[in-house]
Amino acid sequence: MSATETKPVPGTPRVINPTLFASELGVPGPPREVAIDDRTVWIFSRFEDVRACLAHPRLSLATRFAADHGLEPPAGGLFANTMLGSDPPDHTRLRKLVSGAFTMRRIEALRPKVKQITEDILDRLAPLGQADLVATLTYPVPMQVICELLGVPIADRDDFHEWTDIMFRPGEGPEGVARARAASAKLAGYITELTEAKRRKPSDDLLTALNEAYDGDDRLTFEEVVGTGRLLLHAGFDTTASFLGNSVYKLLTHPAEREAVRHDPALLRTAVDELLRLDGPSTVNMRFAKEDLDIAGARIRKDQQIVLDLEGAHRDPAHFAAGAEIDLRRAPNPHLTFGHGIHHCIGSPLARLEGQVVLVALFNRFPDLRLAVPPQDIRRQRPNHPLRGPERLPVVFTPQS
Structure with a gap:
């Protein structure tokens, strides 16, 4: 397909949904313009092009552009008053x-706490011999970790769990979108109340640290602390839960790699990055043009949307030998799962930490762990959700007393 040829893509872009572009993704090639309803977007899929767009100063991630296009996550405007939803100088x-x-x-x-949370969960699973690892492990671990990080009181965590569960698995159709947005509103209200409580009574947690953060005479406003709390909740919980689910699935379907992780702890660092590259939670990233410009031969109009195909970029043979295959020893591994440039994910060290802890603990505890259903029965693109990650991960293993 030429850089100017258009090809219809079915769907309605009312919420950010990678499945709208699924037929166009995963194969690196020149920029291409595709039609969606009454507009066109540019798709970039070569590694160098995607990396350049992620750091391009005239491409924006600001929430106002997404709003202008009628695009937002199903859970609503999570990124208002945050660095992810802003450009310099506000972002800086x-x-x-x-x-x-x-x-x-x-x-x-947090490492000892992550280990304790993980081991406590595995202790409860051990005598059962079966489990849904999404419901019991890959979802609860990051949920509990983000509660620890933000300082969510124990008494509030059942409500917190209920709201995040709805956002994580909202369900089908417009009803699913409505459920996700209602839960997001309740969670936003709770984060607002919790931030106020931390201002009245500081404690040793991140919300208190954000309340107290300063640079000379500059401080975060109350709205910015609340927005950052919501952002870290999304990045620290939802994205990490999806990453953990994908990683467990990938290792369960690749027994040799699973055994390598069990027997070689030194492999964990490169293994986690390879799992992030090959099967990360985000299949696309997005930008909007702040002005007319040319990138890699594509003539992009002001305000036009750009879809950055991470799947294609991560399989680009110019940067990744045998890029469609898993290589837990791959190094260097300059994947773009955490972004690039000024919007590189600030929470990436926490996601890596959780991956290292959970994967080695799980497969060492249950060496004969295996899927209870055929791999093709695992649905990994949840309805009304922008991230890739399994809804369920049913497994069986030898019970332990």
């Missing part, structure tokens, strides 16, 4: 303030 200011609170030291201090 927000990133500096948030980075001062969300430090590597704070993340690494």
Whole structure:
């Protein structure tokens, strides 16, 4: 297909949904313009093109562009008043303030808690001999970790779990979108109340640290602290839960790689990055043109939407030998799952930490763990959800007393 040829893509772009572009994704090639309803978007799929677009100063991730296109996540406007939904200079200011609170030291201090949460869950599963690992492990671990990080009181966690579960698995059709948005509104209200409580009574958690973050005379506004809390909830819970589910699925369907993870702890660092590259939670990223411009031979109009095909970029033979295959020792591995440039994911160290802890603990505890259903029965693109990740992951194993 030439760079100017258009091809209809079925669907209605009312919510951000990668399945709208599914037929166009996964194969690296020149930029191509495709039609969606009454407009066209550009799709970039070569690694160098995608990386350049992610860092391009005249391409925007600001929420106002998505709103102008009628595009938003099913759970609603999660990214208002956040660094992910802004451009410089607002982004620069927000990133500096948030980075001062969300430090590597704070993340690494969570490692013992992540291990404890994981081991406690595996202890409860051990005598059962079967489980849905999404419901019992890959969803609860990051949910509990983000509660610890943000300082959600134990008494509030059942409600927190209920709202995040609806957002994680909203269900089919317009009703699913409505459920997700209602749960998102309740969760946003709760984060607002919790932020107010942390201002009145500070404690050792990230929301308190965000309330107290400063750069000279500059501080985050109350709305920015609340927005950042919502953002970290999405990135620290939803994205990580999807990543963990994908990773467990991938290793269950690749027994040799699963055994390598069990027997070689030194492999974990490169293994986690390979799982993020090959089967990450995000199949696409998006940008909007702030002005008319040319990129890699594509003539992009002001305000036009750009779809960045991470699947294609991560299989580009110019950067990844045998890119469609899993290689847990792949190094270097410059994948773009966490973005690139100013919007590189600030929570990426926490996602890697959780991946390292959960995967080695799970497969060491249950060495004969296996899927209880054929792999093709695992649905991994949830309805009304922008991320790829299994809804269910039924498994069986030898019970342990």
